[in-house]
Amino acid sequence: MTGAALEVHAVVRRGHFALDAALAARPGETVAVMGPSGAGKSTLLDVIAGLARVREGSVRVGDREVSARRTHVPPQKRGVVLLRQDPQLFPHLSARDNVAFGLRARGTPRDQAITAADEWLWRVGLPGAGAHAPRELSGGQQQRVALARALAAGPSVLLLDEPLTALDPETAGGVRAMLAEQLPAAHTTAVLVTHDAVDAAALAQSLFLIEQGRITQSGSVREVLSSPATAFGATVAGVNRVVGRARGGGWQAGPLALPAPLTGAVAALFRPVDVVLETVAAHTWTGALRLAESGDTAPGEWIARVERLEQTLAGVRVHTAEPGVAVDVPVDAVAGLGLVSGLPVRLRVDAASVRFVPA
Amino acid sequence: MTGSERGFVPQILVVPAVFGLALLVVPLTALVGRVQWSTLWADVTSPAALSALALSVQTGVLATAVCVVIGVPLALLIARAGARSAALLRAFVTVPLVLPPMVGGVALLFLFGRSGWLGPTLAGWGIQIPFTTTAVVLAQTFVALPFLVLALEGSLRATGVGYEQTAAALGAGRWRILWRVTLPLAAPGLVAGVVLCFARAVGEFGATALFAGNAPGVTQTMPLAIYTAFNGAGVTQGTAVALSLLLLVTAITVLLLVRAWRPAATGVVR
Numbered sequence: 001m002t003g004a005a006l007e008v009h010a011v012v013r014r015g016h017f018a019l020d021a022a023l024a025a026r027p028g029e030t031v032a033v034m035g036p037s038g039a040g041k042s043t044l045l046d047v048i049a050g051l052a053r054v055r056e057g058s059v060r061v062g063d064r065e066v067s068a069r070r071t072h073v074p075p076q077k078r079g080v081v082l083l084r085q086d087p088q089l090f091p092h093l094s095a096r097d098n099v100a101f102g103l104r105a106r107g108t109p110r111d112q113a114i115t116a117a118d119e120w121l122w123r124v125g126l127p128g129a130g131a132h133a134p135r136e137l138s139g140g141q142q143q144r145v146a147l148a149r150a151l152a153a154g155p156s157v158l159l160l161d162e163p164l165t166a167l168d169p170e171t172a173g174g175v176r177a178m179l180a181e182q183l184p185a186a187h188t189t190a191v192l193v194t195h196d197a198v199d200a201a202a203l204a205q206s207l208f209l210i211e212q213g214r215i216t217q218s219g220s221v222r223e224v225l226s227s228p229a230t231a232f233g234a235t236v237a238g239v240n241r242v243v244g245r246a247r248g249g250g251w252q253a254g255p256l257a258l259p260a261p262l263t264g265a266v267a268a269l270f271r272p273v274d275v276v277l278e279t280v281a282a283h284t285w286t287g288a289l290r291l292a293e294s295g296d297t298a299p300g301e302w303i304a305r306v307e308r309l310e311q312t313l314a315g316v317r318v319h320t321a322e323p324g325v326a327v328d329v330p331v332d333a334v335a336g337l338g339l340v341s342g343l344p345v346r347l348r349v350d351a352a353s354v355r356f357v358p359a
Numbered sequence: 360m361t362g363s364e365r366g367f368v369p370q371i372l373v374v375p376a377v378f379g380l381a382l383l384v385v386p387l388t389a390l391v392g393r394v395q396w397s398t399l400w401a402d403v404t405s406p407a408a409l410s411a412l413a414l415s416v417q418t419g420v421l422a423t424a425v426c427v428v429i430g431v432p433l434a435l436l437i438a439r440a441g442a443r444s445a446a447l448l449r450a451f452v453t454v455p456l457v458l459p460p461m462v463g464g465v466a467l468l469f470l471f472g473r474s475g476w477l478g479p480t481l482a483g484w485g486i487q488i489p490f491t492t493t494a495v496v497l498a499q500t501f502v503a504l505p506f507l508v509l510a511l512e513g514s515l516r517a518t519g520v521g522y523e524q525t526a527a528a529l530g531a532g533r534w535r536i537l538w539r540v541t542l543p544l545a546a547p548g549l550v551a552g553v554v555l556c557f558a559r560a561v562g563e564f565g566a567t568a569l570f571a572g573n574a575p576g577v578t579q580t581m582p583l584a585i586y587t588a589f590n591g592a593g594v595t596q597g598t599a600v601a602l603s604l605l606l607l608v609t610a611i612t613v614l615l616l617v618r619a620w621r622p623a624a625t626g627v628v629r
Binding site: 049051075076077079080081082086090092101102104149150153 | 522532546
């Protein structure tokens with residue numbers, strides 16, 4: 001890709017773990033990276049920041065190669081700033097001096113750096129907090145100062161490693177809104193690692209999914225979240241993804257059959273809220289199986305076993321097995337149905353709520 | 360306070376504990392009891408005492424300065440070394456700490472003495488070290504350096520390199536990181552180290568006695584003056600007691616200084 005502000009192809013080996021991932025960002029673009037724990041997200045950021053070396057591949061910031069097999073520009077000369085979950089404010093400096101640190105390091109005279117720092121603090125929503133020591137600020141305020149410090153340094157690339165994870169939901173919402181405002185305003189190219197699809201949707205233009213050291217899907221945030229290509233992607237997007245085979249206008253995955261327009265390996269995508277859950281007459285699993293084998297199920301209907309229940313903001317998410325499908329149920333219904341792990345249930349999904357994509 | 364907050368240590372252990380405390384405190388009380396307050400000022404300001412006092416302060420300050428100049432880089436080296444090499448380096452630094460100072464004095468004499476490794480070479484350049492004020496400073500540095508290095512190294516290691524990485528990412532060079540981040544964050548350890556280092560240098564006797572000798576005005580520091588006084592030459596016993604009291608007060612002041620720095624230490628390093 002030409003004209004990219006950041007171009008990465010990182011190949012790193014650490015013991016049994018191998019990372020081989022490529023991503024690119026246009027100038028001023030925010031790119032989100034999501035992946036399960038241990039997928040290599042932090043290693044990828046370390047490579048871009050210059051804290052880890054690549055075995056193969058390269059990192060280009062603008063038109064400058066900063067990492068390659070035989071090239072390693074030290075972190076302080078890359079113009080790449082990493083903002084972590086822990087704000088890492090210098091505890092011996094005031095909020096203002098923290099923000100001014102990067103400017104001073106670049107040789108900006110002290111009074112100019114201080115003026116700029118106060119302006120940045122105002123922009124991140126902390127006017128007048130300059131004289132406070134970091135320990136006098138709340139977690140959210142500290143993260144705001146850390147962002148001001150990072151942006152004030154005028155980085156070519158800003159790396160954000162789960163910047164909202166350590167904050168409570170309300171504070172995180174405030175900081176997220178501030179990021180959504182300041183990242184485009186600063187025209188900074190940014191890479192955001194997050195485990196929350198809301199962050200990706202609110203802050204990023206494109207989304208890369210990384211699993212076991214490899215990029216498994218990339219595209220615009222909307223594209224990836226609406227057509228997840230892997231089970232992890234489906235979890236992130238909050239949809240059910242069931243892979244089955246389609247032929248002759250029908251699609252089947254285990255006990256679940258639906259009419260489908262495609263042929264071959266096809267994944268069905270549907271939301272947990274579109275699945276209807278009922279109890280079955282038989283209360284034992286063998287009884288339920290007999291019921292299922294008797295063919296007493298309509299298209300889009302199947303018998304499944306409750307694996308576990310998970311509390312959500314909207315109610316309860318019921319996870320069922322074979323195929324793995326999540327169902328959203330209001331919390332009062334859980335009590336009415338007497339749902340517990342191991343209970344056989346009848347599930348039904350309307351064909352109109354299901355979207356089929358090639359698997 | 361309830362019993363459970365105090366733990367479950369056998370109560371009878373209070374007896375040896377009190378004996379231990381008495382052993383540490385009572386002799387010092389006896390020393391203070393021997394002070395002749397009427398002549399204290401005269402004793403402290405006697406020419407022999409003043410010259411010992413001045414020499415002690417000068418050499419102590421000089422030795423502490425030398426310790427800072429070479430000890431801070433050494434502490435940085437150990438704190439940022441790998442676990443295994445750090446353990447080895449730390450062992451080298453600790454040896455002078457546990458070694459009887461006399462042995463240190465002998466070792467210095469074998470290095471810089473007339474028949475030592477470096478002595479003849481230095482003598483060829485017209486430099487003689489043993490039995491000079493330089494020797495006093497050298498001996499004090501030898502015994503005091505470990506205090507500064509170990510205190511600072513612990514502080515540096517506890518802070519870690521996270522803040523240094525952050526500073527580097529913000530574009531700061533190595534020197535700026537050292538002056539603006541690493542050393543300020545390790546300040547509690549540095550202050551404690553400097554204070555302990557100075558206290559040890561001022562109290563140094565064994566290595567100085569062997570390597571520098573006991574020449575009034577040249578190498579006779581306060582501890583040597585006290586020793587000489589009790590052997591009945593040069594200074595009076597009254598002076599010796601007064602000087603001892605002065606060293607005791609110095610020690611307590613130093614202790615209070617270090618204690619006063621502790622809260623700041625916990626406040627700064629989260």
